[in-house]
Amino acid sequence: MKKFAFLLFLFAFMWSFPHIGDAATNTRVVLNGQQLSIPEEVQNMDGSVMVPIRVISQELGYQVTWNQDDGKVAIDGEGKSITLNIGKKSASVDNQTYTLNTAPVVQNGTTLVPIRLVSEQMGIKVNWNNSDKIVTLATTGTSTGGGTTSESGSNAENGLALVNGISFSESRLLVTLDKNVTPKVSKMDSPNRIVIDLPNSDFGGGFAQGQSASAGQIQTLAVENNDKVSQIRYSQYSTDPSSIRIVIDLNNKQNYEVFNEGDGLLIVDLTPDNGTKPTPPTSTEGTTQPGSAVGNSGKKVVVIDAGHGYQDPGAVGSVSTEKALNLAVALKVEAILKQDPNIDVVLTRSDDTFLELKQRVKVAEKLNADLFVSIHANSSSSSAASGTETYYQRSNSKKLAQTIHKYLVAATGFKNRGVQYGNFHVIRETTMPAVLLEVGFISNKSEESKMNDASRQQAVAEGVVKGIKEYLGVS
CATH class of the missing domain: 3.30.457.10 (Copper amine oxidase-like, N-terminal domain)
Known part of the structure; x- marks a missing residue:
């Protein structure tokens, strides 16, 4: 730990x-x-x-x-x-x-x-x-100090839905809120874009401070190497009543579907229909659909969690932060997994934003994920501490931990610190097999340097994917 x-x-x-x-x-x-x-x-x-x-x-x-x-x-x-x-x-x-x-x-x-x-x-x-x-x-899950248990008391009192996270992976926009909303979604041209308005909503306390945009201020979510989307913008669109607007800037005209996964989880799916999911009537485009945008026709759903983010840097090394290393590896894992037609991959965060631990769990639970992998870098007060270790919390996660760990150690080339029990929130509160990976020690200058190397990150990502595929039994 x-x-x-x-x-x-x-x-x-x-x-x-x-x-x-x-x-x-x-x-x-x-x-x-x-x-x-x-x-x-x-x-x-x-x-x-x-x-x-x-x-x-x-x-x-x-x-x-x-x-x-x-x-x-x-x-x-x-x-x-x-x-x-x-x-x-x-x-x-x-x-x-x-x-x-x-x-x-x-x-x-x-x-x-x-x-x-x-x-x-x-x-x-x-x-x-x-x-x-x-x-x-x-x-206990209940505050003994009295008052609201919402992430933002004043907004809860006003009945507003709170946006706690926005991420984009595999041509899907994922928005997590503290309760359900009915979005208004439309497609526009000159330039091509999809506009998602969330009525009676605001940025929640769990959403990254400084990343939430007040009225008139626009924040962006970076999108890299996607042939459909150039960037994603979001802001507080109005204040009376408060509402959030999210804009997906498209490279060309693109159809989409909107799915309500329940409990405040919305997905705008730009993935074209390839026969793996039912085609809704044309009139339903832009309206919220029941069902799921992921895991259709027997696809395995894999949630990849890049630990920390934005104001929470995680461990800090001499030249880098854990949050950046975690995200770099997670994006490479996603890039490999999305090439497999048998797997649907979802990221809890896709850039330098912050999502509370309970919201990361919520993503995996609402999507009925087959497994959850949280990526981290370790740290110690001793600069000599070194090695790779993998944590599980529940017995149904131990085999997944063992399977991924053997490939992870081979990929890092670091000391094998083994598979261990750990009582971390994201692997305790999830119900599917879930593991937390400590790739190496950012407090060790040698390991930090190697973890910052793009080729080593790619090797680590490939190792993680090998373990995931072996565990799931997919080629």
């Missing part, structure tokens, strides 16, 4: 405990019944148990941003906005000030936080067993 030794990954859980000594070196942390592997020490400082923040950052999926200039960490989730201050015993929840027993600190490159305020506000049950030195965390 990763050691997040950089402040960009701050995630805090706070709970005051009786004083139990200067350091609880044998303290164990259990999340939802599973013990977590923690190489760093869990310490007691001034009567508060201090936990490395990287332990839980990937498991619960709240949005975290870090302002290095003023030393503030913002955590958004469950309808709450929490701000912490490194080295200060003050925090705020929705602009209400709270005093902490112990301030968050950084020791030996690891950020340690007391477990109290966030646990109360985010609805995390915490129990301390002093005799056995065990901290037990249990997610």
Whole structure:
């Protein structure tokens, strides 16, 4: 499991405990019944148990941003906005000030936080067993602090649907929202484009800060090497009532279908009808169709997840960020998989945007994916740490992990760190076989350099695809 030794990954859980000594070196942390592997020490400082923040950052999926200039960490989730201050015993929840027993600190490159305020506000049950030195965390899914549990409380109160992610892969635009909307879709020419209007909607708190566009501001989603689409644009089209407009700029005239996968997942499919799915009546073009845009006629559905994105860079190396390495490999995996007529591939993100962990899971679940693969790069406070490892959480994922791992290790040429259990959110909350790949250590300059090499990335992508195809039993 990763050691997040950089402040960009701050995630805090706070709970005051009786004083139990200067350091609880044998303290164990259990999340939802599973013990977590923690190489760093869990310490007691001034009567508060201090936990490395990287332990839980990937498991619960709240949005975290870090302002290095003023030393503030913002955590958004469950309808709450929490701000912490490194080295200060003050925090705020929705602009209400709270005093902490112990301030968050950084020791030996690891950020340690007391477990109290966030646990109360985010609805995390915490129990301390002093005799056995065990901290037990249990997610309940309900905030105990009161108020809305939406990603954006004010918008939820206004009844707006919240756009949490936009991605494009295999000639399909995928939009995730917190609830269903009925889009208005039209095709226009001079120039050729498809316009998708989402009424009574706004950008959600889980959508990348700075990537959501206010009224009159247009953001773009990069599209590379696609013969149908040049780019995708989106903005808040109006404010009264609020609505989101997404425009697919086409290279030429193109037919399309719109599918409502349910639970706020929309797909605009530009893939031409090749006999693998029913042809709707002409009059239905531009209207929302029932059913699915993927996995027709026995096709296997593979969801590829490039970890992190936008304001969440993941681990940071000497010359690169994890989010960029993850995306580079994911795009190469997609390019190979989409050549196989037996496979439908979907990306959770296709450029430098951010999607909350629960939204990544939602994509895979609503599409009834056959498998889910999350791509990452590892990091350690030790620059000597090296190697490739693959994680699974559920027993039905172990075979997939073993199959992909053997090809992944061969492709990287790095030390084989093996197939391991990991309690990461995206491989725990999915129900299909799911794995999380740690290609190599970005904190190791040699491995970082190799992971930045396009030919090595291609080899890694080919290895991942070999494992996927062997597991699925497709040629």
